[in-house]
Amino acid sequence: MNNRRQFLGAAALLSLPALPARAQPRPLRVGWVYAMANAPVVVADQKRFFAEEGLQVEVKQFGDGPVLEQAMAAGEVDVAYVGAPPVYQWFSRGLDARILAKVNYGQAAVIASQASGIRSVAELRGKRLASVAKGSGMDVLLRGIVLPEHAKLDPEKDLSIQSMPVGNMNAALDRNMADAAFTWEPFVSQALLRGSSRLVLDVNAVLPSYPWYVIAASAAALKDRGPELVKLLRAHRRAIAFLQGNAAEADKLIAQTFKLETVQAADGRTIAAEAIVQEARKRLGWADKLEARDLQFIQRLMDRSQELGFTARPLKVEQVVDLGLWQKSVG
CATH class of the missing domain: 3.40.190.10 (Periplasmic binding protein-like II)
Incomplete structure (x- = not known):
């Protein structure tokens, strides 16, 4: 009798409808232009700052800003480490995206x-x-x-x-x-x-400390993934602190990532790859906060783009910059 009851109980369980599997959150898709100035995204990924902030990210490099912006327009990328001009140029053509923070200055x-x-x-x-x-x-x-x-x-x-x-x-x-x-x-x-x-x-x-690369996010990411973007901005800030405070290790990581080779000087000396990064630091640095002067510079670029005929309509920096999530990331 007990065996029969166990059999019937097991059969009843098998007849119950299966519970739906819990959907796994999609990784935050981060695209970046393959440029030394975008070193913070490399550091944040390789030093696991994204992971330590509780983020699942999928990082993909692109050859230039317009290609990356096309990927964002197609919904293939949530976040972009990209030059400010591609963001506002594509915004003028209908891509709803916002600049959230600075990545670098100079270069x-x-x-x-x-x-x-x-x-x-x-x-x-x-x-x-x-x-x-x-x-x-x-x-x-x-x-x-x-x-x-x-x-x-x-x-x-x-x-x-x-x-x-x-x-x-x-x-x-x-x-x-x-x-x-x-x-x-x-x-x-x-x-x-x-x-x-x-x-x-x-x-x-x-043009001291002029901003160039920025972090931009699609409107969809801003709507649906705000808490993750705040975490990303925290990881980004940690990466910049690492670049500034651990120059020797950071320079080695950059040299490896960008496949820099030794340089033969005119006097026959062989100059190490890390020395190229050290030299580049004379004209290039990293920061995450968009200062008032940065916004003024981006506005100048927008105005010049229209004057040169590269954008069809006038734009204001307030239309394409949203510092709300950056402010939350430092709170």
């Missing part, structure tokens, strides 16, 4: 081949300047601020701007295919340490 410079004789940006008149694609964020900085304000040059008339990938610029200088280049780290430091080029203008020297 860009004008360098010239030693053979060119160029020693100031004003001497770019009539010369060939290698730069990135017209309409890109760095191009806005070059055409809208650097050339007209710091060289008194008309970018359309006074020099020849040649578009090419940033990774090709140093070779173009070496082969006399360009006289100078508007480039960024680590390419600036690689050229300077080799001795093949001279520094003509450190943009961070004339």
Whole structure:
């Protein structure tokens, strides 16, 4: 009798409908532009600061800002470590996203081949300047601020701007295919340490601590994943503190992540990869708080973008910046 009751009880349990499996939360999808200035996302991931904040993240690198913004527009990315210009440019085209915090300041410079004789940006008149694609964020900085304000040059008339990938610029200088280049780290430091080029203008020297890369989140992430974004901003701040307080370890991690190789100096010395990062720190740093002057600079970029015809309508920085979650992250 007992066996029969056990059998009937087991049969009854089997006949009950199965309970639905509890859905696992989807990882927060974080995209980042593959650039040394975005080192905080690398540190936060590899030093497990994201995990220690209780976050599940899926980190994916992208070649440039527009491609990353396309991924965000397609709903493939929740958060982006990206330049400020792609955020507001895509916002002007309908992508509902907001800038939450700063990632870095500095990184860009004008360098010239030693053979060119160029020693100031004003001497770019009539010369060939290698730069990135017209309409890109760095191009806005070059055409809208650097050339007209710091060289008194008309970018359309006074020099020849040649578009090419940033990774090709140093070779173009070496082969006399360009006289100078508007480039960024680590390419600036690689050229300077080799001795093949001279520094003509450190943009961070004339625009002190200007912001470039920022953290942006889609409207959907802001609506549905606010607490996770606060945790991400805390991890981001911890990563910046690590970069500032553990320079030797951080430089090694950066050199490995960006596959930096040793540099052969003009005098035959071999310069370690970590030394490239040390040199880059002279023009590049990290911070998470968007100061009032940062917002003013982003507004200048927006205004220049419209004047240059790269955005179709005027924008105000208040439309694309939301500091509410950053404020919660420090509370």
